[in-house]
Amino acid sequence: MKSVLLHVYDDDALDDRLQVALDICRTFDAHLTCLQVTPYNAYVSFEPLGGVYTQAAVLESVREREDEVRKRIEVRLGQGDVRWDWIAADGPVVQTLVSASALSDLLVISQFPGSGDAVSQPLPIVDEVAVHAACAVLIVPSGVSAFDAGSPAVIGWNASPEAANALRNALPILRAASSVHIVSVGENGDEFPQVAANTYLSRHGVASDLHALSTSAKSAGGVLEDFATRRAASCLVMGAYGRSRFRETLLGGVTRDLLRTSRIPLLLSH
Template identity: 45%
Template sequence: MKSVLLYVNDDTGLEARLQAALDVTRAINGHLHCLRANPYNPQMAFDGVTGMSVVYDVAKLTREADEKLRASIESRLADEDVPWDYEEANASPARGLARNSALADLLVLSSGSGDKDNVLPLGILGDVLFNTSVPALVQPDSVKKFDAAGIAVVAWNGSFEAGNALRAAVPLLHLATAVHILTVDEEKHHDLPPLAASEYLSRHGITSEVHSMSAKKPSVEAVLLSTVDALKASYMVMGAYGHSRARQFLFGGVTRSLFKDCPIPLIVSH
């Protein structure tokens, strides 16, 4: 894990994403690639007198905003001790991130925890996770750091997605002071029990502790959140969208709930 891809946009989560991206890039001695994906295209307008014309004013304002954002980010990064570059793409956020993810090891995105614009981050998360094979660091707006040396929690349900997330997180779990594997008894069979996850980590030289939790609270996510709080965890590793994304958005789901309510960063993979 060396290449970190940061989504750059002037929104409420930018500062938290930037700080988390710097922390994780520094921790892994990696490279930070900043991507500003802007879907704007010059619009064509018609009137009955002059005929067709290009709306230059809108293009000018958009360009000025992009230049201001780039100058701000580059000014900040100039004083940091990590290698970085900045790129602009004429694409929607999800499409731009997917296009540029082929050589990335980790994406840094916002969760849906913000008060003002939490619908957009959820949409971007869903699209990116379903259209790439790259794990994502999902950062709450209120948390302006990523403590790679802290306590890590792995939310384990024996699924293919959980396995992908665990494998992707191995470089970070090597840096954690402690690793806890949490499994919640949902009264259903899983092909890969938590002991298998612990044994897998041991082959990578990572010691872990397994916790089997009873689903006595209102939901699986409630059990996970209370345990994360009790363990004073710095971040949680989890698989995302075990069911179809459409079903989870219509009826809820652990993934969507944690994207909105988890108070610590998530390392997720689909």
């Protein structure tokens, strides 16, 4: 893991996800790219007859705020020991982040809390980014301001292609972890085979323990998070939206639930 991409946006969680990204870069001697995206289309208005104009005063205020954020973050980065660069871009946030992820190993964004001050909270982009990013995506929950790659890691396993992608993309972090736990959750506790994942990791020098858990009174997402919490895991590795996203919306799903509620960082791939 040598190239880490960080979403820069002036929200309440920026400093926390910046620190998480810096911790990861120090652990793996990685380069940090700070990507600050201005959603230019949000400040453009369309007249009924086809004319387009920019709300100049609003855009100028946005630029000034972004400049302040950049100066503040650059001062902090200049005092550290991590190699970094800064990219400023205009355009749709999700599309810009996804495009930049093509040659990144990890993209760090914040969890969308879904409540609170709409101005200061992270953007609601986690669903789209997790599905379309070309690299692993680390979702940092509110209040998480550090990442210890030497802590245990938990893998939520259901033998899907998405889970397999997550497993492969997480290899650097799994190698650094003090222990690795492959967890499947089903009504009978043995719904999904885990041996193939265990074998794959062993070929890459990663020892792992297998766990088959039942859902009992909790959802699969709740069972996974409780398991990861008890083991003080640094992150929960899992595939993003293993079923169609339409069915996830109608029926619920582990990805959707954890994206909203997890207090543990989620390392996702689709």
